[in-house]
Amino acid sequence: MKAFAVALAGLLGLGAHPVVAGTSLAALADREVRSGAPGVVIRIDNGSGRTIEVARQASWTRADHRLSVDDQFRMASNTKVMVATLVMQLVAERRVRLDDPVARWLPGALADGRRITVRMLLNHTSGLPDYLVDVEEARFDTEVLRAVTGEQPRDYTPQQLLDIAARYPAKGAPGERFSYSDTNYIALGMILEQATGKSLPVLLRDRIVRPLGLRDTYFATDGRSRDGNRLARGYEPDGAHLAPLLEQFGAPAGTAFAGPTRHEHTDVTGLSPSWAWAAGAVVSTPRDFTRFLSALFSGRLLPAAQLAQMRVTVEDPAGDGSMRYGLGVMEYTNSCGTVWGHTGGIPGYGSQNYTDSTGRRTMTVVSTTQFGAKFPEVAVADQAVVDAAVCVMLDRPIPAT
Numbered sequence: 001m002k003a004f005a006v007a008l009a010g011l012l013g014l015g016a017h018p019v020v021a022g023t024s025l026a027a028l029a030d031r032e033v034r035s036g037a038p039g040v041v042i043r044i045d046n047g048s049g050r051t052i053e054v055a056r057q058a059s060w061t062r063a064d065h066r067l068s069v070d071d072q073f074r075m076a077s078n079t080k081v082m083v084a085t086l087v088m089q090l091v092a093e094r095r096v097r098l099d100d101p102v103a104r105w106l107p108g109a110l111a112d113g114r115r116i117t118v119r120m121l122l123n124h125t126s127g128l129p130d131y132l133v134d135v136e137e138a139r140f141d142t143e144v145l146r147a148v149t150g151e152q153p154r155d156y157t158p159q160q161l162l163d164i165a166a167r168y169p170a171k172g173a174p175g176e177r178f179s180y181s182d183t184n185y186i187a188l189g190m191i192l193e194q195a196t197g198k199s200l201p202v203l204l205r206d207r208i209v210r211p212l213g214l215r216d217t218y219f220a221t222d223g224r225s226r227d228g229n230r231l232a233r234g235y236e237p238d239g240a241h242l243a244p245l246l247e248q249f250g251a252p253a254g255t256a257f258a259g260p261t262r263h264e265h266t267d268v269t270g271l272s273p274s275w276a277w278a279a280g281a282v283v284s285t286p287r288d289f290t291r292f293l294s295a296l297f298s299g300r301l302l303p304a305a306q307l308a309q310m311r312v313t314v315e316d317p318a319g320d321g322s323m324r325y326g327l328g329v330m331e332y333t334n335s336c337g338t339v340w341g342h343t344g345g346i347p348g349y350g351s352q353n354y355t356d357s358t359g360r361r362t363m364t365v366v367s368t369t370q371f372g373a374k375f376p377e378v379a380v381a382d383q384a385v386v387d388a389a390v391c392v393m394l395d396r397p398i399p400a401t
Contacts (some may be wrong), residue, residue, distance in 0.1 A: 021044075021052060021392045022052045022054065024388065025042055025044075025052060025054050025385070025388055025389065025392065026054050026056070028381070028384050028385045028388055029042060029054050029055075029056040029385060030056055031381050031384070032056070032367070032378065032381035032382055032384075032385055033056050033057065033058050035375075035377040035378045035380075035381040036372060036375055036377065036378045037058070037367050037368070037369060037372065037373060037378050037381070037382065038057065038058050038061050038233075038234075038235040038265065038367075038368045038369050038372065039055070039056065039057035039058065039061055039067045039232070039367065039368035039369075040054075040055075040056055040057075040365065040366070040367045040368070040382070040385060041053075041054070041055045041056075041067065041068075041069050041071070041073075041232075041286060041364075041365070041366045041367075042054040042055075042069075042363075042364070042365050042385065042389055043069050043286035043287065043290065043363065043364050044362070044363045044364075044389055044392050044393050045290065045361060045362045045363070045393075046361050046392065046393050046394070046395055047356075047360040047361045052392065053069040054069070055067045055068055055069050057368070058263075060262060060263035061233060061235070061262070061368070064233045064262065064267065065229065065232060065233040067232055067368070068232075069285075069286055069287075070216075070285060070287070071230060071231070071232040071285065072216050072225070072227065072230045072231045072232065072283050072284065072285050073231075073232050073234075073283065073284065073285070073286075073349050073351060073366045073368075074220065074231075074234065074273060074280075074281075074282075074283055074344075074346050074348065074349040075280075075282045075283065075284045075289060075344050075349075075351055075353075076276065076280040076344030076345050076346035076349060076350075076351060076370075077182075077279065077280045077342060077343060077344040077345065077346075078280075078282065078284075078289060078341075078342045078343070078344040078351055078353055079185075079276070079278065079279065079280045079281060079282040079344070080185050080279065080280070080328050080342060081292075081293070081296070081328050081329055081341070081342045082204060082208055082282060082292065083185055083188055083189060083192070083200075083278050083279075083328065084122055084188070084310065084327050084328020084329065085207075085208065085296055085301055085302065085328070086192055086203050086204070086207055086208070087118065087122065087188055087191070087192060087327075087328070088302050088306040088307075088309065088310060088327065088328075089207060089301070089302065089306075090192070090195055090196070091306055091309075092302060092303050092305070092306045095195055095196075096118060096191065096195050097118065098117065098118050098119040098122075098309070098327075099117050099118070099119060100117060100118050101113060101114050101115065101116065101117055102114075102116045102117070102118070102121065102187060102191070105190075105191040105194045105195060106187065106190055106191060106194065109159060109162055109187065109190065110128070110162060110166075110187065111166060112127070112170070112174060115173075115174040115175075116128070116174045117174070117175075118188070118191065119327070120174055120175055120184075121184040121185070121187050121188050121191075122184070122188065122327040122328050123178065123313075123314050123325055123326060123327055123328075124178050124179060124180045124181055124184055124314075124325060125174070125175050125176065125177060125178055125179075125314060126174055126175075126181070126183075126184055127170040127171045127172040127173055127174050127175075127176060127177075127179065128165060128170065128171070128181050128183040128184055128187070129165050129168040129169065129170060129171055129181060129183065130165065130180075130181040130182050130183055131144060131161045131162070131164040131165040131182065131183050131186070132144045132145065132148065132182065132275070133249060134168065135249065136318065137250075138248065138249050138250040139168070139249070139250045140246075140249055140250050140251045140252075141164055141167075141168075142251075142252055143164070144156075144161075144164060144275060145251060145252075145255065147272075147275050148271070148275060148347060149255060149256065149257045149258060149271075149347070150257060150258030150259060150268070150271045150272075151255075151256070151258055153258075153271075153272060155272065155274045155275075156274065156275050156277075158186050158187075158189060158190050158277055158278070159190070161183065161186045161275070161277070162183065162186060162187060162190075165181075165183040177317060178314045178315065178316050178317065178325060180316070180325075182276070182279035182280065183279075184279075185278045185279040185280075186277055186278055186279055188278060189277060189278025189279075190278075192278075200219065200277075200278055201218075201219035201221070204219050204282070205218075205219075208292060208301070211301075212291060212292060212295050212300075213291075214284070214288040214291065214292060215288070216230070216283075216284060216285040216287075216288050217282065217283065217284040217285070217288045217289070217292070218282070218283055218284075219281055219282055219283075220273050220281050220282070220283045221274055221281065222272050222274060223269075223270040223271050223272040223273070224270070225269075225283075226283070231269060231283065232269075232349075232366075232368055233267060233269045233348075233368060234267070234268050234269045234347065234348015234349045234368050234369065234370075235262060235265040235266065235267055235268065235348060235368055235369050235372065236257045236265060236266050236268050236347055236348060236369060236370065236371050236372055237264065237265055237266075237369075237371060237372050238256065238257075238261060238264050238265055238266055239254065239255070239256030239257075240264075241264055242255070242256060242257070242371060243255070243256075245371050245374050245375075246371070257271070257347060258271070259271070265369075265372070268347045268348040269348055271347055271348070273346060276346060280344060280346055286353075286364040286366060289353050289364060290353060290355065290362035290363070290364050291362075293340075293341055293353060293354070293355040293359065293362055294355055294359040294360070294362050295359065296355075296359065297340060297355050297356075297357065297358060297359030298358060298359030298360070299359075309327060310326050310327040310328060310329055311326050311329070311331070311340070312326055312327070313325055313326045313331050314326075322334065326340075328342075329341065329342060330342050330343065332354060332390070334387050334390055334391070335387075335391075336387075336390055336391035336394050336396040337356075337390070337394045337396065338357070339354035339355065339356060339363075339390055339393070339394070340354060340355055340356070340357065341353045341354035341355055345370040345373075346370060347370055347371070348368060348369065348370060349366065349367070349368060349369070349370060350366070350367045350369060350370050350373050350382070351364065351365065351366045351367075352364070352365050352386050354390060354393070356393070356394065361393045361394065362393065363389045363390060363392070363393040364389075365382075365385050365386050365389050367382060
């Protein structure tokens with residue numbers, strides 16, 4: 001897949017010059033929309049003072065919303081970078097230690113809380129199973145899935161999500177291996193609230209959003225948009241087209257998203273993300289979120305010691321070697337170099353946000369679908385956009401293969 005993306009970008013003549021790069025990125029975005037993506041947004045700042053911005057959408061989405069680079073998007077698991085930053089701020093203040101057992105802060109919340117540490121939660125080596133999906137085991141929790149799809153909407157407390165995860169076997173002994181699980185960040189959100197006596201949305205606002213002037217970033221506790229039509233519309237394939245994707249992960253036959261029908265898709269913008277909480281409920285814009293990443297990796301939010309700890313990575317044994325995981329941040333390497341940030345996926349939205357090691361260069365790619373990007377042709381096109389954006393950010397041409 002990546003070789004194909006590199007070859008395609010090379011044929012398009014992608015280079016470091018902003019005009020050439022912008023034209024080539026627009027062509028790649030157009031290809032992604034033609035392959036089936038409802039919409040895609042690209043924003044790149046290579047540190048030169050000139051920003052490349054591209055927004056493309058399928059014609060059938062335009063009656064709902066005109067897609068813009070300035071729109072707000074559900075950033076899903078990119079939320080984890082912000083939560084990890086809050087934890088590391090408390091570590092720097094000596095209010096929390098990375099080697100604290102979870103039981104110190106959440107007694108009785110986890111069966112193995114005496115052996116699982118804060119560090120293990122941050123880098124997904126706790127062994128805690130995910131409360132929603134296990135890709136390796138092809139398993140969905142059907143109760144949570146019905147809330148995610150809007151078939152049976154409900155709000156979960158963080159402890160209820162931990163209790164649901166406890167129904168499933170551990171992914172390994174604490175500290176044994178990397179296994180990505182949203183459950184880790186639910187527990188971290190609870191630790192943040194216990195250690196500070198403040199709610200997670202307030203911590204996010206006071207320690208990150210306001211100090212950085214992120215006017216379009218907030219913690220979404222329900223399916224409503226805070227700012228009217230500023231939230232981009234998100235879509236998923238309708239039930240008939242979604243079935244092959246979900247059933248391979250163990251979802252019950254007939255699973256479908258609730259919402260208005262749009263051209264063989266369902267508009268899922270209004271679905272509540274409360275089930276994601278500390279693992280994925282932040283709404284932001286490409287400009288805001290990359291400003292946050294820039295501040296983090298340039299040392300504005302953390303002392304050097306804690307930033308260095310965040311960069312200590314572990315390998316994903318199920319991956320292809322291009323991605324390693326630190327304390328709430330991903331290290332991604334492609335043919336053009338290594339970048340830092342995170343990926344995210346939540347119904348209606350998929351995103352990748354990266355910066356270079358200094359925080360001077362940033363990029364974001366957001367698509368207005370999550371499951372719709374799992375179709376092979378869309379996945380190839382989306383990866384081509386992401387890898388091209390990384391190369392442009394690093395002032396590197398993508399070599400033809």
